[in-house]
Amino acid sequence: MSLSRAKQDLDHQAWKLVRQHSLQNKKILVALSGGVDSTALLRVLSKIHKKDLLGACYFHHGEDANAEYRKEAQAFCEKLCKKLEIPFFALKSSELAKSEAQYRELRYEALKRLMADEGFTVLATGHHRDDLLETRLLRLIRGTGAQGFQAMLAYKDGIFRPFLEVTKKELKKYLREEKLRTFEDPSNSSLDPLRNWLREEWLKALEKRQRGAVASLARSLETIAQEVSSQPWGDLLSQNESYKTQGLSRSFYLTLSPFEQRRLLAQYLFSLGKKDFSQAQLEEIQKRLDKSQKVITFKTAGAEWEINAEQIKVQS
Numbered sequence: 001m002s003l004s005r006a007k008q009d010l011d012h013q014a015w016k017l018v019r020q021h022s023l024q025n026k027k028i029l030v031a032l033s034g035g036v037d038s039t040a041l042l043r044v045l046s047k048i049h050k051k052d053l054l055g056a057c058y059f060h061h062g063e064d065a066n067a068e069y070r071k072e073a074q075a076f077c078e079k080l081c082k083k084l085e086i087p088f089f090a091l092k093s094s095e096l097a098k099s100e101a102q103y104r105e106l107r108y109e110a111l112k113r114l115m116a117d118e119g120f121t122v123l124a125t126g127h128h129r130d131d132l133l134e135t136r137l138l139r140l141i142r143g144t145g146a147q148g149f150q151a152m153l154a155y156k157d158g159i160f161r162p163f164l165e166v167t168k169k170e171l172k173k174y175l176r177e178e179k180l181r182t183f184e185d186p187s188n189s190s191l192d193p194l195r196n197w198l199r200e201e202w203l204k205a206l207e208k209r210q211r212g213a214v215a216s217l218a219r220s221l222e223t224i225a226q227e228v229s230s231q232p233w234g235d236l237l238s239q240n241e242s243y244k245t246q247g248l249s250r251s252f253y254l255t256l257s258p259f260e261q262r263r264l265l266a267q268y269l270f271s272l273g274k275k276d277f278s279q280a281q282l283e284e285i286q287k288r289l290d291k292s293q294k295v296i297t298f299k300t301a302g303a304e305w306e307i308n309a310e311q312i313k314v315q316s
Contacts, residue, residue: 010040010171013162014048021154021155023049027053027120027122028121028124029055029056029115029118029123030042030057031059032058032081033077033183034058034073035183036126037125037127037171039080039126039175040175041126041162042086043174055089056081057088057091058090058091059093059110060093061096061107066185069185077090077183080180089114089118091111093107101302122158124159124160124161124162127152127163127164128166129163129166129168130167133221134199136151136225138198142278143278143279236256236264237264237268240252240264243271244271247306247311247312248312248313249311250289250308250312258286261289268312272314274301274303274314277301277302284300294309295307295308297315
């Protein structure tokens with residue numbers, strides 16, 4: 001396929017997703033870092049979406065060893081937005097994160113505040129097929145259960161990810177055709193050592209051992225995810241209609257098998273946006289629930305838990 005044809009296909013695919021999810025008249029904010037993914041996203045949306053319903057934001061993660069790069073990246077993003085005639089916003093973190101999860105949490109919180117202030121209703125991110133595959137593999141390794149296969153969707157809860165079926169290699173080709181350069185973060189390779197090992201060593205070794213294996217693996221996991229999404233995985237949680245305000249019913253929880261208990265806990269965490277947890281952490285919660293009827297509080301799976309004789313609740 002020629003680069004020109006690839007460019008047309010990428011624009012058209014994103015346009016179809018905008019229409020499919022009825023985003024034509026939504027005000028969209030692009031999370032812009034200056035890297036390949038977000039630069040390609042901004043360019044695509046600048047061509048298929050109304051300019052007065054589009055904006056971009058660079059989030060500065062703070063004054064650490066990477067501060068000089070971030071200053072330059074922000075200037076690059078501002079210049080790119082000026083070239084594409086798109087409103088630009090810059091935000092800066094008041095605290096330094098210590099992990100990829102903390103970086104992500106601080107970034108999303110700041111972007112949500114900006115969206116509320118400026119009237120944006122959709123956040124667009126440049127996550128692509130490679131990101132999706134890595135996330136699914138990480139969740140398999142950590143043992144998050146069937147829900148973990150679903151990982152990311154093209155549009156959910158106000159977040160738009162139009163590149164989930166596109167590889168980073170294809171995005172690079174697109175940008176070459178558009179004659180746009182990028183500004184890559186040198187810290188990307190060190191934020192999550194396990195993810196970086198999967199990307200730079202394991203997946204590359206797999207592809208070297210068997211050409212096309214990485215694409216086949218991505219397709220297989222996507223097939224499993226679609227099969228999982230068609231199953232009633234939320235059935236247990238739906239029997240706890242008050243979970244959003246009152247938490248889980250402990251009496252109902254105790255009627256379940258150990259496997260169903262873990263599934264219910266996983267569904268509850270996913271419903272609250274908690275995704276970076278492991279099977280071992282679910283088992284830890286089970287043990288605490290088995291031992292005491294008293295009021296107890298503890299922290300695990302990225303959440304503050306409060307347990308009493310009637311309720312199992314994550315504190316907001």
